[in-house]
Amino acid sequence: MSHRSVRRRAVLPGPLARAVTYTRWLHLLTGAVPAGICAFIYPGASGIDEPRALWLLVTPLPLLAGWAMLPVARLAEGLQARLLLTPGEHARRPGGDPAAGIAAAPATGWSERGLTALWLVLRLETGVLTVWLSSLLPATTAALLAAGTGGAPEPVLGFRLPGHHWLYGVLAPLPLVLLAVLVVTAGNLMAAAAPRLLGPSAAERLAALEERTERLLEHNRLARELHDSIGHALTVAVVQAGAARAAGSPEFTERALAAVEETGRRALEDLERVLLLLREGPGGRPADRPGLIEAERLLESARAAGTALTAEVSGEPARLPGPVSREGYRILQEALTNVLRHAGPVPVTVRMACAPHALELEVRNPLPAPAGTASGRDRGGRGLRGIRERAALLGGEAVCGPHGGQWRILVRLPLDGGARPAP
Structure with a gap:
């Protein structure tokens, strides 16, 4: 291992020093795009933080189901999964290729369309959750820092931290650590689910x-x-x-x-x-x-x-x-x-x-x-x-x-x- 790699791993923990962590994070965030489009229609940008925004977990499902019925949807999702979930490794030989189990071809049967629909639903739910936590947890860290340094913390989910105390500043990094753990875990789960839902069919393997x-x-x-x-x-x-x-x-x-x-x-x-x-x-x-x-x-x-x-x-x-x-x-x-x-x-x-x-x-x-x-x-x-x-x-x-x-x-x-x- 080079001295540069040693220095980098000394500053960042292992998963955070890998580029694949951030490409998988991007893949998780893009899964919430259908929900974001629906949000601008209802309840609107100002109402995303309100309880009725939970409908965004359900509203895009008919659109995703219709998109999954098109053969090209499986091709697009397979290419995106290869590019973001296994970056740089899709060009390796099949014997050591993590992307070899992810198909990059149009759907040819109804079973493949159904698996593509399940994949899109999984992407939507994990994407919305990731977007929510990616905004909530950093905001929590900012509020803790403000409360720990005597500033005026912004409310988080309608809740404002009571008073000011140096202990808030000590706890401030914890939400970011939690966000890192959730992003790495969710990315690994999506990479593991991709071959099962977007894997090649028997005809493609043949x-x-x-x-x-x-x-x-x-x-x-x-x-x-x-x-x-x-x-x-x-x-x-x-x-x-x-x-x-x-x-x-x-x-x-x-x-x-x-x-x-x-x-x-x-x-x-x-x-x-x-x-x-x-x-x-x-x-x-x-x-x-x-x-x-x-x-x-x-x-x-x-x-x-x-x-x-x-x-x-x-x-x-x-x-x-x-x-x-x-x-x-x-x-x-x-x-x-x-x-x-x-x-x-x-x-x-x-x-x-x-x-x-x-x-x-x-x-x-x-x-x-x-x-x-x-x-x-x-x-x-x-x-x-x-x-x-x-x-x-x-x-x-x-x-x-x-x-x-x-x-x-x-x-x-x-x-x-x-x-x-x-x-």
Whole structure:
């Protein structure tokens, strides 16, 4: 805690040193505005102190009930409650946000209108009481000071203090202390009541949960993008560097360096694109992501790493739907990265079939020795899990594991929303 804060708390008690106490006081005072408007009509400004002014606790109720029936009333009250009851805290994240329980949206049902009406009644009654005490108690302090110093005290509620005595001056601070306690207590009670009467409805909570889920899904997708792109680039670079050192050939080293440079450049482009999406939020430009029409660069990158790669392409990748093409590209990238990372530069067979109703991707490579180690890849690692997740999001299916003496990754992505089981 800073020295300035220590000095401030040494002068004022804790609640009085907080700005929220005074914004809540303002919120309490504004609750009496409807009563003040009615007071100028009846009994008039000169009769507010008279007993018939008690009607001001009841007279505005029909007007408040009518206002509560308008959907915008709940929006206005929610914004005001957020601004004055939780000042400065409404911009925090939902996990630590006291204002997160106060809705800021129009009413959508009669139950919400009814709760808004109750809130307005509560504001009216506490507001009138706060205005009355905020004028009565300071006036009492002034009367006590006048009586304690030999002056002529003004009457309070029609009562004039008898005589003059120094004891009146000693008692003078007590009404102000009482006012401070009442203001802090009433403000805390209003802040506690606001989430219960102005809290979000079940539909609003569901919408907020769906929005949060969308953000998490988007973040997970971007994390997979980085994993696939950067992981592929690093794997190719490591394999190329190891092969160049083992080959001892200047020509091969030159080709390896060129392949590392090209792969690194592509990875930097992907990194910049993902960072741009993170800055812009969801709703970026998915068309900027590479698709299977650019799959040849993945195949060339694998060949440059020393892999004897055979590719069989049927159909027209350019006619694939955008989501299928983009996810298929990442699946193929991860499959080739998986081969280079766990089996090294071994012969690889890639089959890509663009059928009218589905896209099939198959990547095969020999099992490393001993054969049992390859199957361990299927039990862990984010790469294969990411392949399955991408396929499932599109209604497809991915099968990864040993098959016919080889390691096989077979993915089927439907083009029409339906998927048939992969063999």
